[in-house]
Amino acid sequence: MSCSRRNFLAGSGAVIFTTGVATTSVLTSTNSDASADNTEAAKRYGMLHDENACIGCTACTEACREVNKVPEGVSRLEINRSEPMGEYPDVEYRFTRTSCQHCENPPCVYVCPTGAAYKDEETGIVDVHKEKCVGCGYCLAACPYQVRFFHPEDHSADKCNFCRDTNLAAGKQPACVESCPTKALVFGDLNDPQSTISKAITVNAVYRDKVHLGTKPKLYKVPFHKGEV
Template sequence: MNTTNRRGFLEALGRVSMGAAASVAGAAHAGGAAHAAGAAAETGPKWGMVVDLRKCIGCQACTVACIMENDVPEGAFRTHVSVYEVLQDGGDPAMVMLPRLCNHCENPPCVPVCPVDATFKVEGTGEVLVDASRCVGCAYCVQACPYDARFINHETQVADKCTFCYHRTAVGLLPACVETCVGGARNFGDLNDADSEVSRMLAENPVSVLRPEMHTNPNVYYIGLDEALQGRVAGEAAYRPPLNLPADHV
């Protein structure tokens, strides 16, 4: 992670009130205390991620870091990099990387379908979290997510997903996937701060989101995303079968 991005992240974190930070710290792994944080962060940064696909090499360091940091069970992922083989007409195939995670949407469809209010959105900072103490494992939210970013944890029997490493950002650390991205493809920061690295990246580059037709207003943006891959979000394997596209799509 570059120094500028880290410095901007820490400056944004410093604008969170002590009360809000304490509430977030108590939500380390989306347990019962996390739900109270939903109304605690009414001021401060709004977190988002910009993924620069021009820099992603598909090394899966982010996937491994997330698994280790969040104790993700075998066979499941909170984040991973899908790898597609895009075939040009009459040309050589090209490998295309697509890092995927929960999009922490402004209008998350997973929230209203939860019958016990276990899934909620933190006011202000914007993370979408799961209160494990309330979740009954019905999987309604898993089915509602248009990004295939949720799963039922077979060890805890409750819904699980990326949290933007809520427990890390509360104490001034970057999400584990961002910290370990060797190419600097993952960038995390305050979308409300016009001077933050992520805001500058959004201002200076054409960006895309996955499944724009769903109108969820995601807070995960992509630079260099091929139009043909915007809807390629199904499944959890790290490799995808070849995708045949016209030559001008690569």
């Protein structure tokens, strides 16, 4: 059943879904706004990455892979290293995190023709109903951060979901946060002004990627301030 649907999407049927996407976008956006107004107590999980504290050890990526059983060849998060700044022996590197932004206004959700991509209104986490995914690739193409991939084993769309099914379900912090030796990652409820992440965003200068697109990402970053300005 799923194979035939995937083949259908790969062929001429994709044109039909393209027409339906515009309607889905409007309705989903409207419903999300209405839901947000009626669920003031809902959580809104976000993450902060401190580029000054990050040492590029990649303990976070390895912990994510182990806890969430992510196969080799794909990754839910990456730590990217800049070109060297300064002259030897005073050389500095900037390390930036690339992963799902858990957007308030997620393009991946709006273009999904089956409802596989969705935003959980109780937590703000953007996730995937794997059993509904037909592998059309619309969400991969729509994501402006290019952080989605096809899982090589179950062939459904995959990405960071803040360890929702693993650590978070067990009452723990996401694996990347727990494993970071320098405490460069902070996770919590952005709706709670007393949460660690809310306080960290208040006391630090922060930025978010591609905010001009209106996606309202919930991955905040403390900019690297070493080296030349």
